[in-house]
Amino acid sequence: MPETRAPLEPVATPPAGRHPSRRSVLAAGFAAAIAAPAVAAPPRPVARVPRAGATPRNVILMVTDGMSIGTLTLADELHRLMHQGERSRWVKLWDKPGVRRALQRTNSADGLVTDSAAAATAWSIAQKVNNGAINITPDNRQPEPILVRAKAAGRATALVTTTRLTHATPAAFIANVPRRSLEDDIARQLVERSVDVALGGGRRHFPEDLLSKHRLQTVRTTAELEAAEPGDEPLLGLFRNGHLRYELDRRSFFAEREPDLAHMTRIALRHLEAKDKPFVMQVEGGRVDHACHGNDAGGMLYDQLAFDAAVGAVEDWAAERDDTLVIVTTDHGNANPGQTFYGPTGIEAFAKTLAFKHSFDWIFDQVNEDAENGRDRPEAIHRHVRTATGIELDETEAETVDRAMNRERVSPFRLMNAPWCVLGSVMANHTGVAFLSPNHTSDLVEVTAFGPGAEAIPQYVENDQLGAIVNRVATGVSAR
Numbered sequence: 001m002p003e004t005r006a007p008l009e010p011v012a013t014p015p016a017g018r019h020p021s022r023r024s025v026l027a028a029g030f031a032a033a034i035a036a037p038a039v040a041a042p043p044r045p046v047a048r049v050p051r052a053g054a055t056p057r058n059v060i061l062m063v064t065d066g067m068s069i070g071t072l073t074l075a076d077e078l079h080r081l082m083h084q085g086e087r088s089r090w091v092k093l094w095d096k097p098g099v100r101r102a103l104q105r106t107n108s109a110d111g112l113v114t115d116s117a118a119a120a121t122a123w124s125i126a127q128k129v130n131n132g133a134i135n136i137t138p139d140n141r142q143p144e145p146i147l148v149r150a151k152a153a154g155r156a157t158a159l160v161t162t163t164r165l166t167h168a169t170p171a172a173f174i175a176n177v178p179r180r181s182l183e184d185d186i187a188r189q190l191v192e193r194s195v196d197v198a199l200g201g202g203r204r205h206f207p208e209d210l211l212s213k214h215r216l217q218t219v220r221t222t223a224e225l226e227a228a229e230p231g232d233e234p235l236l237g238l239f240r241n242g243h244l245r246y247e248l249d250r251r252s253f254f255a256e257r258e259p260d261l262a263h264m265t266r267i268a269l270r271h272l273e274a275k276d277k278p279f280v281m282q283v284e285g286g287r288v289d290h291a292c293h294g295n296d297a298g299g300m301l302y303d304q305l306a307f308d309a310a311v312g313a314v315e316d317w318a319a320e321r322d323d324t325l326v327i328v329t330t331d332h333g334n335a336n337p338g339q340t341f342y343g344p345t346g347i348e349a350f351a352k353t354l355a356f357k358h359s360f361d362w363i364f365d366q367v368n369e370d371a372e373n374g375r376d377r378p379e380a381i382h383r384h385v386r387t388a389t390g391i392e393l394d395e396t397e398a399e400t401v402d403r404a405m406n407r408e409r410v411s412p413f414r415l416m417n418a419p420w421c422v423l424g425s426v427m428a429n430h431t432g433v434a435f436l437s438p439n440h441t442s443d444l445v446e447v448t449a450f451g452p453g454a455e456a457i458p459q460y461v462e463n464d465q466l467g468a469i470v471n472r473v474a475t476g477v478s479a480r
Helices: 022-035 069-082 089-093 116-125 146-152 183-192 222-227 247-254 261-274 287-293 297-318 343-355 360-372 377-389 395-405 419-431 463-475
Strands: 058-064 100-105 156-164 197-201 217-219 235-238 279-285 324-329 445-450 460-462
Touching: 058 297, 058 463, 069 089, 069 297, 069 343, 069 445, 089 297, 089 445, 100 463, 116 146, 116 463, 146 156, 146 279, 146 463, 156 261, 156 287, 197 261, 217 222, 222 261, 247 297, 247 360, 261 279, 261 297, 279 297, 287 297, 297 324, 297 343, 297 360, 297 419, 324 463, 343 419, 360 377, 360 419, 377 395, 377 419, 395 419, 460 463
Parallel strands: 058 279, 058 324, 100 460, 156 197, 156 279, 197 235, 217 235
Antiparallel strands: 100 445, 324 445
16 A cells, blocks of 8 residues: 555645645634634524423434444534534534433344344334344244334324335334345335335335335425325335435435435424324434445545434424424444544545545446446546545555455455445545444444433433333333
Protein backbone atom coordinates (compact mmCIF):
# COMPACT_ATOMS: atom_id res chain seq x y z
CA MET A 1 0.00 0.00 0.00
CA PRO A 2 1.21 3.56 -0.59
CA GLU A 3 2.83 5.40 2.24
CA THR A 4 0.38 7.71 4.02
CA ARG A 5 1.05 10.98 5.77
CA ALA A 6 1.98 10.61 9.46
CA PRO A 7 -1.07 11.15 11.64
CA LEU A 8 0.49 13.95 13.67
CA GLU A 9 1.75 15.96 10.71
CA PRO A 10 0.34 19.50 10.90
CA VAL A 11 -1.49 21.04 7.97
CA ALA A 12 0.91 23.40 6.29
CA THR A 13 0.17 27.13 6.13
CA PRO A 14 0.29 28.42 2.51
CA PRO A 15 3.18 30.80 1.80
CA ALA A 16 2.40 34.49 1.57
CA GLY A 17 0.82 35.44 -1.73
CA ARG A 18 -0.60 31.96 -2.41
CA HIS A 19 -4.25 31.01 -1.98
CA PRO A 20 -5.03 28.23 0.49
CA SER A 21 -6.10 24.90 -0.97
CA ARG A 22 -9.76 23.84 -0.97
CA ARG A 23 -8.89 21.13 1.55
CA SER A 24 -7.31 23.66 3.89
CA VAL A 25 -10.38 25.89 3.67
CA LEU A 26 -12.63 22.93 4.46
CA ALA A 27 -10.44 21.96 7.39
CA ALA A 28 -10.45 25.50 8.75
CA GLY A 29 -14.23 25.58 8.47
CA PHE A 30 -14.50 22.26 10.26
CA ALA A 31 -12.23 23.43 13.06
CA ALA A 32 -14.36 26.54 13.43
CA ALA A 33 -17.51 24.45 13.50
CA ILE A 34 -16.09 22.30 16.29
CA ALA A 35 -15.10 25.33 18.33
CA ALA A 36 -18.22 27.41 17.65
CA PRO A 37 -21.21 27.36 19.95
CA ALA A 38 -24.25 25.67 18.48
CA VAL A 39 -26.41 27.98 16.38
CA ALA A 40 -29.89 28.26 17.77
CA ALA A 41 -32.33 26.09 15.84
CA PRO A 42 -35.74 27.44 14.80
CA PRO A 43 -38.01 27.51 17.84
CA ARG A 44 -39.95 24.31 18.47
CA PRO A 45 -42.78 23.71 20.91
CA VAL A 46 -41.58 23.20 24.46
CA ALA A 47 -41.87 19.53 25.30
CA ARG A 48 -44.24 18.54 28.05
CA VAL A 49 -42.52 16.47 30.70
CA PRO A 50 -44.62 13.34 31.41
CA ARG A 51 -45.87 12.67 34.90
CA ALA A 52 -43.85 10.09 36.81
CA GLY A 53 -45.50 6.70 36.49
CA ALA A 54 -47.82 7.84 33.66
CA THR A 55 -48.93 5.15 31.21
CA PRO A 56 -48.02 5.90 27.60
CA ARG A 57 -50.73 5.77 24.96
CA ASN A 58 -48.31 5.23 22.03
CA VAL A 59 -44.92 3.59 21.54
CA ILE A 60 -42.40 4.49 18.83
CA LEU A 61 -39.25 2.37 18.61
CA MET A 62 -36.65 3.93 16.31
CA VAL A 63 -33.83 1.65 15.18
CA THR A 64 -30.76 2.63 13.20
CA ASP A 65 -29.64 -0.85 12.25
CA GLY A 66 -25.98 -1.73 12.84
CA MET A 67 -24.94 1.52 14.53
CA SER A 68 -21.76 1.35 16.55
CA ILE A 69 -21.09 4.33 18.82
CA GLY A 70 -18.47 5.41 16.28
CA THR A 71 -21.20 5.77 13.66
CA LEU A 72 -23.23 8.02 15.93
CA THR A 73 -20.10 10.04 16.75
CA LEU A 74 -19.04 10.55 13.13
CA ALA A 75 -22.53 11.45 11.94
CA ASP A 76 -22.84 14.01 14.73
CA GLU A 77 -19.49 15.52 13.73
CA LEU A 78 -20.60 15.71 10.09
CA HIS A 79 -23.86 17.34 11.16
CA ARG A 80 -21.88 19.94 13.12
CA LEU A 81 -19.76 20.63 10.05
CA MET A 82 -22.81 21.00 7.82
CA HIS A 83 -24.78 23.16 10.29
CA GLN A 84 -22.30 25.60 11.82
CA GLY A 85 -21.53 23.54 14.90
CA GLU A 86 -25.09 22.47 15.72
CA ARG A 87 -25.37 18.99 17.20
CA SER A 88 -27.45 16.25 15.59
CA ARG A 89 -31.04 15.78 16.72
CA TRP A 90 -30.26 12.49 18.48
CA VAL A 91 -27.40 14.01 20.49
CA LYS A 92 -29.49 17.07 21.37
CA LEU A 93 -32.11 14.75 22.84
CA TRP A 94 -29.71 14.19 25.73
CA ASP A 95 -30.50 17.74 26.95
CA LYS A 96 -34.25 17.06 26.91
CA PRO A 97 -35.97 17.01 30.34
CA GLY A 98 -36.85 13.50 31.43
CA VAL A 99 -34.65 11.72 28.88
CA ARG A 100 -33.34 8.30 29.91
CA ARG A 101 -30.04 6.97 28.54
CA ALA A 102 -28.82 3.39 28.81
CA LEU A 103 -26.30 0.92 27.43
CA GLN A 104 -27.82 -2.17 25.84
CA ARG A 105 -26.26 -5.63 25.59
CA THR A 106 -27.12 -7.21 22.25
CA ASN A 107 -26.04 -10.87 22.32
CA SER A 108 -28.30 -13.60 20.87
CA ALA A 109 -29.11 -17.00 22.40
CA ASP A 110 -26.28 -18.68 20.50
CA GLY A 111 -23.57 -16.03 20.23
CA LEU A 112 -21.94 -12.87 21.53
CA VAL A 113 -22.45 -11.30 18.10
CA THR A 114 -26.10 -11.15 17.08
CA ASP A 115 -27.73 -10.80 13.70
CA SER A 116 -30.67 -8.47 13.13
CA ALA A 117 -33.26 -11.25 13.22
CA ALA A 118 -32.33 -12.38 16.72
CA ALA A 119 -31.83 -8.84 17.96
CA ALA A 120 -35.22 -7.54 16.80
CA THR A 121 -36.90 -10.73 18.01
CA ALA A 122 -35.58 -9.99 21.50
CA TRP A 123 -37.56 -6.75 21.41
CA SER A 124 -40.62 -8.33 19.81
CA ILE A 125 -41.16 -11.28 22.15
CA ALA A 126 -38.80 -10.38 25.04
CA GLN A 127 -36.81 -13.59 24.56
CA LYS A 128 -33.39 -14.28 23.10
CA VAL A 129 -33.33 -16.60 20.08
CA ASN A 130 -30.67 -18.06 17.81
CA ASN A 131 -29.22 -16.00 15.00
CA GLY A 132 -31.32 -16.14 11.86
CA ALA A 133 -34.59 -17.04 13.59
CA ILE A 134 -37.56 -14.69 13.66
CA ASN A 135 -39.83 -15.27 16.65
CA ILE A 136 -38.97 -18.97 16.83
CA THR A 137 -37.37 -19.85 20.18
CA PRO A 138 -34.52 -22.37 20.59
CA ASP A 139 -37.10 -24.89 21.88
CA ASN A 140 -39.27 -24.28 18.75
CA ARG A 141 -42.04 -22.25 20.34
CA GLN A 142 -43.64 -19.48 18.25
CA PRO A 143 -44.68 -16.60 20.53
CA GLU A 144 -46.85 -13.97 18.90
CA PRO A 145 -44.83 -10.95 17.66
CA ILE A 146 -45.39 -7.61 19.33
CA LEU A 147 -47.50 -6.05 16.55
CA VAL A 148 -49.83 -9.05 16.50
CA ARG A 149 -50.34 -8.75 20.25
CA ALA A 150 -50.69 -4.96 20.04
CA LYS A 151 -53.36 -5.36 17.36
CA ALA A 152 -55.25 -7.78 19.58
CA ALA A 153 -55.06 -5.18 22.36
CA GLY A 154 -56.82 -2.63 20.13
CA ARG A 155 -53.80 -0.66 18.95
CA ALA A 156 -52.90 0.53 15.46
CA THR A 157 -49.56 -0.66 14.09
CA ALA A 158 -46.90 0.62 11.71
CA LEU A 159 -43.57 -0.39 10.16
CA VAL A 160 -41.38 2.16 8.37
CA THR A 161 -38.00 1.14 6.93
CA THR A 162 -35.41 1.86 4.27
CA THR A 163 -34.87 -1.87 3.76
CA ARG A 164 -37.25 -4.45 2.32
CA LEU A 165 -40.30 -4.67 4.56
CA THR A 166 -39.54 -8.39 4.67
CA HIS A 167 -36.02 -7.83 5.98
CA ALA A 168 -35.05 -9.07 9.42
CA THR A 169 -35.78 -6.07 11.64
CA PRO A 170 -39.29 -5.14 10.47
CA ALA A 171 -40.10 -8.83 9.96
CA ALA A 172 -39.42 -9.59 13.62
CA PHE A 173 -42.22 -7.26 14.66
CA ILE A 174 -44.90 -9.10 12.66
CA ALA A 175 -43.84 -12.59 11.49
CA ASN A 176 -42.88 -16.06 12.73
CA VAL A 177 -40.41 -17.91 10.48
CA PRO A 178 -37.52 -20.27 11.28
CA ARG A 179 -35.19 -18.48 8.85
CA ARG A 180 -35.03 -14.80 8.00
CA SER A 181 -34.51 -15.70 4.32
CA LEU A 182 -38.16 -16.83 3.98
CA GLU A 183 -39.20 -13.39 2.81
CA ASP A 184 -42.19 -14.49 0.70
CA ASP A 185 -43.66 -16.05 3.86
CA ILE A 186 -42.89 -12.88 5.80
CA ALA A 187 -44.69 -10.76 3.19
CA ARG A 188 -47.75 -12.99 3.36
CA GLN A 189 -47.87 -12.74 7.16
CA LEU A 190 -47.41 -8.96 7.06
CA VAL A 191 -50.43 -8.61 4.76
CA GLU A 192 -52.59 -11.23 6.50
CA ARG A 193 -51.84 -9.82 9.96
CA SER A 194 -52.94 -6.41 8.69
CA VAL A 195 -50.26 -3.90 9.66
CA ASP A 196 -52.04 -0.54 9.42
CA VAL A 197 -49.11 1.33 7.83
CA ALA A 198 -46.12 -0.43 6.22
CA LEU A 199 -43.67 1.66 4.18
CA GLY A 200 -40.38 0.53 2.64
CA GLY A 201 -38.96 -1.68 -0.09
CA GLY A 202 -39.33 -5.33 -1.02
CA ARG A 203 -41.95 -5.10 -3.78
CA ARG A 204 -40.71 -8.36 -5.31
CA HIS A 205 -42.00 -10.31 -2.30
CA PHE A 206 -45.56 -8.94 -2.63
CA PRO A 207 -47.01 -10.46 -5.82
CA GLU A 208 -50.30 -9.20 -7.21
CA ASP A 209 -52.10 -12.43 -6.37
CA LEU A 210 -51.26 -11.79 -2.70
CA LEU A 211 -52.23 -8.12 -2.73
CA SER A 212 -55.48 -8.71 -4.64
CA LYS A 213 -56.81 -10.96 -1.87
CA HIS A 214 -56.78 -8.14 0.68
CA ARG A 215 -58.25 -4.65 0.96
CA LEU A 216 -55.15 -2.45 0.78
CA GLN A 217 -54.18 1.04 -0.27
CA THR A 218 -50.91 0.34 -2.13
CA VAL A 219 -48.55 3.15 -3.18
CA ARG A 220 -45.31 2.91 -5.14
CA THR A 221 -43.90 6.44 -5.50
CA THR A 222 -43.32 9.50 -3.34
CA ALA A 223 -46.19 11.32 -5.06
CA GLU A 224 -48.60 8.44 -4.46
CA LEU A 225 -47.57 8.33 -0.81
CA GLU A 226 -48.25 12.04 -0.38
CA ALA A 227 -51.63 11.70 -2.08
CA ALA A 228 -52.76 8.73 0.02
CA GLU A 229 -55.63 9.68 2.32
CA PRO A 230 -56.03 8.06 5.74
CA GLY A 231 -58.78 5.48 5.76
CA ASP A 232 -59.86 2.09 6.98
CA GLU A 233 -57.70 0.15 4.51
CA PRO A 234 -54.08 -0.57 5.51
CA LEU A 235 -51.52 1.60 3.71
CA LEU A 236 -48.76 -0.42 2.03
CA GLY A 237 -45.87 1.50 0.44
CA LEU A 238 -43.58 -0.56 -1.80
CA PHE A 239 -41.12 1.88 -3.31
CA ARG A 240 -38.56 -0.51 -4.79
CA ASN A 241 -38.17 -4.22 -5.58
CA GLY A 242 -35.27 -4.51 -3.11
CA HIS A 243 -33.99 -2.17 -0.43
CA LEU A 244 -34.44 1.57 -0.87
CA ARG A 245 -31.32 3.24 -2.20
CA TYR A 246 -28.62 4.72 -0.02
CA GLU A 247 -29.42 8.32 0.81
CA LEU A 248 -26.44 9.58 -1.21
CA ASP A 249 -27.82 7.91 -4.34
CA ARG A 250 -31.51 8.49 -3.62
CA ARG A 251 -31.25 12.24 -3.30
CA SER A 252 -29.15 12.53 -6.47
CA PHE A 253 -31.51 10.75 -8.86
CA PHE A 254 -34.50 9.09 -7.23
CA ALA A 255 -36.16 11.51 -4.77
CA GLU A 256 -39.36 11.66 -6.83
CA ARG A 257 -39.74 7.88 -6.72
CA GLU A 258 -38.33 7.01 -3.30
CA PRO A 259 -39.23 9.04 -0.18
CA ASP A 260 -36.67 9.55 2.54
CA LEU A 261 -37.09 8.09 6.01
CA ALA A 262 -38.25 11.31 7.69
CA HIS A 263 -40.90 11.83 5.00
CA MET A 264 -42.22 8.28 5.42
CA THR A 265 -42.23 8.71 9.20
CA ARG A 266 -44.28 11.91 9.08
CA ILE A 267 -46.86 10.40 6.77
CA ALA A 268 -47.09 7.24 8.87
CA LEU A 269 -47.78 9.39 11.93
CA ARG A 270 -50.49 11.28 10.03
CA HIS A 271 -52.25 8.03 9.11
CA LEU A 272 -51.92 6.66 12.63
CA GLU A 273 -53.31 9.85 14.19
CA ALA A 274 -56.35 9.63 11.92
CA LYS A 275 -57.24 6.25 13.44
CA ASP A 276 -57.71 7.93 16.82
CA LYS A 277 -56.50 4.95 18.81
CA PRO A 278 -53.22 4.05 20.58
CA PHE A 279 -50.48 2.78 18.29
CA VAL A 280 -47.15 0.98 18.15
CA MET A 281 -44.68 1.96 15.42
CA GLN A 282 -41.20 0.81 14.48
CA VAL A 283 -39.01 3.11 12.35
CA GLU A 284 -35.81 1.63 10.91
CA GLY A 285 -32.83 3.25 9.22
CA GLY A 286 -31.77 -0.11 7.87
CA ARG A 287 -29.15 0.79 5.32
CA VAL A 288 -26.73 2.14 7.91
CA ASP A 289 -26.03 -1.51 8.66
CA HIS A 290 -25.45 -2.33 4.98
CA ALA A 291 -23.02 0.55 4.55
CA CYS A 292 -21.07 -0.62 7.60
CA HIS A 293 -20.93 -4.16 6.20
CA GLY A 294 -19.53 -2.55 3.05
CA ASN A 295 -17.06 -0.33 4.93
CA ASP A 296 -18.64 2.57 3.03
CA ALA A 297 -18.15 5.71 5.12
CA GLY A 298 -20.26 7.92 2.86
CA GLY A 299 -23.17 5.50 2.69
CA MET A 300 -23.04 5.08 6.46
CA LEU A 301 -22.80 8.77 7.33
CA TYR A 302 -25.53 10.10 5.09
CA ASP A 303 -27.99 7.30 5.92
CA GLN A 304 -27.31 7.93 9.61
CA LEU A 305 -28.08 11.62 9.05
CA ALA A 306 -31.28 10.62 7.25
CA PHE A 307 -32.22 8.57 10.32
CA ASP A 308 -31.36 11.56 12.49
CA ALA A 309 -33.82 13.65 10.48
CA ALA A 310 -36.48 11.02 11.22
CA VAL A 311 -35.62 11.31 14.92
CA GLY A 312 -36.24 15.03 14.56
CA ALA A 313 -39.58 14.40 12.85
CA VAL A 314 -40.72 12.19 15.73
CA GLU A 315 -39.48 14.60 18.38
CA ASP A 316 -41.31 17.49 16.72
CA TRP A 317 -44.51 15.44 16.50
CA ALA A 318 -44.26 14.41 20.15
CA ALA A 319 -43.20 17.84 21.45
CA GLU A 320 -46.64 18.95 22.65
CA ARG A 321 -47.68 15.49 23.84
CA ASP A 322 -47.11 13.63 27.08
CA ASP A 323 -48.60 10.31 25.96
CA THR A 324 -45.91 8.73 23.76
CA LEU A 325 -42.88 6.67 24.72
CA VAL A 326 -40.10 7.14 22.16
CA ILE A 327 -37.06 4.84 22.21
CA VAL A 328 -34.13 5.55 19.88
CA THR A 329 -31.51 2.82 19.66
CA THR A 330 -29.83 0.19 17.50
CA ASP A 331 -29.94 -3.59 17.39
CA HIS A 332 -26.15 -4.09 17.39
CA GLY A 333 -22.87 -2.50 16.38
CA ASN A 334 -21.31 -3.12 13.00
CA ALA A 335 -17.69 -2.74 11.86
CA ASN A 336 -16.85 -0.23 14.64
CA PRO A 337 -15.88 2.73 12.41
CA GLY A 338 -13.94 5.67 13.78
CA GLN A 339 -11.85 8.69 12.83
CA THR A 340 -8.26 7.67 13.48
CA PHE A 341 -6.08 10.62 12.31
CA TYR A 342 -4.82 13.03 14.98
CA GLY A 343 -5.04 16.80 15.08
CA PRO A 344 -5.46 19.04 12.02
CA THR A 345 -4.79 16.09 9.69
CA GLY A 346 -7.91 14.35 11.03
CA ILE A 347 -9.99 17.50 10.69
CA GLU A 348 -8.87 18.02 7.11
CA ALA A 349 -9.36 14.36 6.19
CA PHE A 350 -12.86 14.05 7.65
CA ALA A 351 -13.98 17.26 5.96
CA LYS A 352 -13.61 15.47 2.62
CA THR A 353 -16.81 13.56 3.37
CA LEU A 354 -18.69 16.80 2.69
CA ALA A 355 -18.07 16.30 -1.01
CA PHE A 356 -19.36 12.71 -1.19
CA LYS A 357 -22.10 12.18 -3.78
CA HIS A 358 -22.48 8.41 -4.24
CA SER A 359 -22.22 5.14 -2.36
CA PHE A 360 -19.82 2.23 -2.92
CA ASP A 361 -22.76 0.41 -4.56
CA TRP A 362 -22.82 3.10 -7.25
CA ILE A 363 -19.03 2.99 -7.66
CA PHE A 364 -18.90 -0.78 -8.16
CA ASP A 365 -21.91 -0.72 -10.50
CA GLN A 366 -20.11 1.79 -12.73
CA VAL A 367 -16.77 -0.04 -12.56
CA ASN A 368 -18.36 -3.39 -13.44
CA GLU A 369 -20.26 -1.85 -16.34
CA ASP A 370 -17.04 -0.32 -17.71
CA ALA A 371 -15.18 -3.62 -17.31
CA GLU A 372 -17.94 -5.48 -19.19
CA ASN A 373 -17.49 -2.99 -22.01
CA GLY A 374 -13.76 -3.70 -22.20
CA ARG A 375 -12.47 -0.62 -20.39
CA ASP A 376 -9.41 -0.74 -18.13
CA ARG A 377 -10.69 -1.59 -14.64
CA PRO A 378 -8.04 0.17 -12.49
CA GLU A 379 -8.62 3.33 -14.52
CA ALA A 380 -12.38 2.95 -14.05
CA ILE A 381 -11.92 2.53 -10.29
CA HIS A 382 -9.86 5.72 -10.17
CA ARG A 383 -12.36 7.68 -12.27
CA HIS A 384 -15.55 6.61 -10.54
CA VAL A 385 -14.12 7.03 -7.02
CA ARG A 386 -13.21 10.59 -8.00
CA THR A 387 -16.72 11.24 -9.33
CA ALA A 388 -18.40 9.74 -6.26
CA THR A 389 -16.19 11.23 -3.55
CA GLY A 390 -13.90 13.88 -5.01
CA ILE A 391 -10.91 11.81 -3.85
CA GLU A 392 -8.03 10.97 -6.17
CA LEU A 393 -6.68 7.48 -5.60
CA ASP A 394 -3.09 6.90 -6.59
CA GLU A 395 -2.14 4.15 -9.03
CA THR A 396 -1.22 1.64 -6.33
CA GLU A 397 -4.50 2.18 -4.47
CA ALA A 398 -6.61 1.63 -7.59
CA GLU A 399 -4.60 -1.47 -8.46
CA THR A 400 -5.07 -2.85 -4.93
CA VAL A 401 -8.86 -2.58 -5.27
CA ASP A 402 -8.59 -4.22 -8.70
CA ARG A 403 -6.66 -7.14 -7.19
CA ALA A 404 -9.37 -7.60 -4.57
CA MET A 405 -11.96 -7.68 -7.36
CA ASN A 406 -9.87 -10.50 -8.86
CA ARG A 407 -10.25 -12.31 -5.49
CA GLU A 408 -6.58 -11.92 -4.62
CA ARG A 409 -5.73 -11.71 -0.94
CA VAL A 410 -4.36 -8.28 -0.09
CA SER A 411 -5.01 -8.12 3.68
CA PRO A 412 -3.73 -10.48 6.42
CA PHE A 413 -7.22 -10.34 8.03
CA ARG A 414 -9.22 -12.72 5.85
CA LEU A 415 -12.52 -10.92 6.39
CA MET A 416 -11.06 -7.70 4.99
CA ASN A 417 -10.31 -9.00 1.49
CA ALA A 418 -13.73 -8.36 -0.06
CA PRO A 419 -13.48 -5.59 -2.70
CA TRP A 420 -15.63 -3.18 -0.69
CA CYS A 421 -13.51 -3.69 2.43
CA VAL A 422 -10.35 -3.03 0.44
CA LEU A 423 -11.87 0.10 -1.07
CA GLY A 424 -12.89 1.17 2.45
CA SER A 425 -9.32 0.67 3.66
CA VAL A 426 -7.94 2.62 0.71
CA MET A 427 -10.41 5.44 1.35
CA ALA A 428 -9.28 5.53 5.00
CA ASN A 429 -5.91 6.76 3.71
CA HIS A 430 -7.75 9.91 2.64
CA THR A 431 -10.60 10.37 5.16
CA GLY A 432 -9.17 8.81 8.32
CA VAL A 433 -12.41 6.82 8.77
CA ALA A 434 -11.33 3.21 9.37
CA PHE A 435 -13.41 0.07 9.91
CA LEU A 436 -12.67 -2.96 12.06
CA SER A 437 -14.25 -5.60 9.79
CA PRO A 438 -17.30 -6.18 7.56
CA ASN A 439 -19.17 -7.92 10.41
CA HIS A 440 -21.46 -7.09 13.29
CA THR A 441 -19.78 -6.56 16.67
CA SER A 442 -20.62 -7.38 20.27
CA ASP A 443 -20.15 -3.91 21.75
CA LEU A 444 -22.73 -2.27 23.99
CA VAL A 445 -24.99 0.21 22.19
CA GLU A 446 -26.78 3.46 23.01
CA VAL A 447 -30.42 3.66 24.10
CA THR A 448 -32.12 7.06 24.35
CA ALA A 449 -35.73 7.24 25.53
CA PHE A 450 -38.21 9.96 26.44
CA GLY A 451 -41.87 10.17 27.30
CA PRO A 452 -43.92 8.24 29.87
CA GLY A 453 -42.38 4.87 30.64
CA ALA A 454 -38.81 5.92 29.86
CA GLU A 455 -37.96 5.89 33.56
CA ALA A 456 -38.55 2.11 33.62
CA ILE A 457 -35.50 1.45 31.44
CA PRO A 458 -32.45 0.59 33.58
CA GLN A 459 -29.16 2.21 32.70
CA TYR A 460 -27.75 -1.18 31.70
CA VAL A 461 -30.29 -3.31 29.84
CA GLU A 462 -30.37 -6.62 27.96
CA ASN A 463 -32.15 -6.48 24.61
CA ASP A 464 -34.82 -8.95 25.75
CA GLN A 465 -35.27 -6.92 28.93
CA LEU A 466 -35.89 -3.81 26.81
CA GLY A 467 -38.34 -5.91 24.80
CA ALA A 468 -40.24 -6.80 27.97
CA ILE A 469 -40.60 -3.10 28.82
CA VAL A 470 -41.83 -2.23 25.33
CA ASN A 471 -44.27 -5.15 25.36
CA ARG A 472 -45.81 -4.14 28.67
CA VAL A 473 -46.49 -0.70 27.24
CA ALA A 474 -47.63 -1.92 23.82
CA THR A 475 -49.93 -4.73 24.93
CA GLY A 476 -50.64 -4.15 28.59
CA VAL A 477 -49.25 -7.53 29.63
CA SER A 478 -45.88 -9.26 29.80
CA ALA A 479 -44.65 -10.94 26.60
CA ARG A 480 -43.21 -13.89 28.51
